[in-house]
Amino acid sequence: MTPERIEEIKREYSEPMKWAGDPAVVLELLAALEEAQQMLEGGSYAIADVIAERDTYHMQLIEAQQTIARQREALEKIEEELTDDTTERAQQINAIIGAALGEGAES
Numbered sequence: 001m002t003p004e005r006i007e008e009i010k011r012e013y014s015e016p017m018k019w020a021g022d023p024a025v026v027l028e029l030l031a032a033l034e035e036a037q038q039m040l041e042g043g044s045y046a047i048a049d050v051i052a053e054r055d056t057y058h059m060q061l062i063e064a065q066q067t068i069a070r071q072r073e074a075l076e077k078i079e080e081e082l083t084d085d086t087t088e089r090a091q092q093i094n095a096i097i098g099a100a101l102g103e104g105a106e107s
């Protein structure tokens with residue numbers, strides 16, 4: 001129902017009892033009501049689609065954050081092992097050099 005038709009109905013049937021008995025107006029109003037209801041239902045489906053899409057992206061974000069956390073932990077372990085390994089190797093090299101020079105190993 002167009003805004004013009006709504007205004008026309010308001011003007012023609014400003015008194016409630018005047019339009020209550022007019023089947024054409026009642027049918028037109030029922031049709032407008034059904035149309036509005038269908039529009040609302042269509043909007044509800046659109047909202048449900050947006051929510052489902054948002055939930056999908058949210059799950060992907062959670063998975064990505066978990067992957068990043070696992071990779072960070074792995075990198076921290078590698079860094080720790082490299083640091084320990086480098087320290088140990090430096091001590092071994094100092095011991096070898098010290099032995100070769102006839103000195104005690106210094107660390």
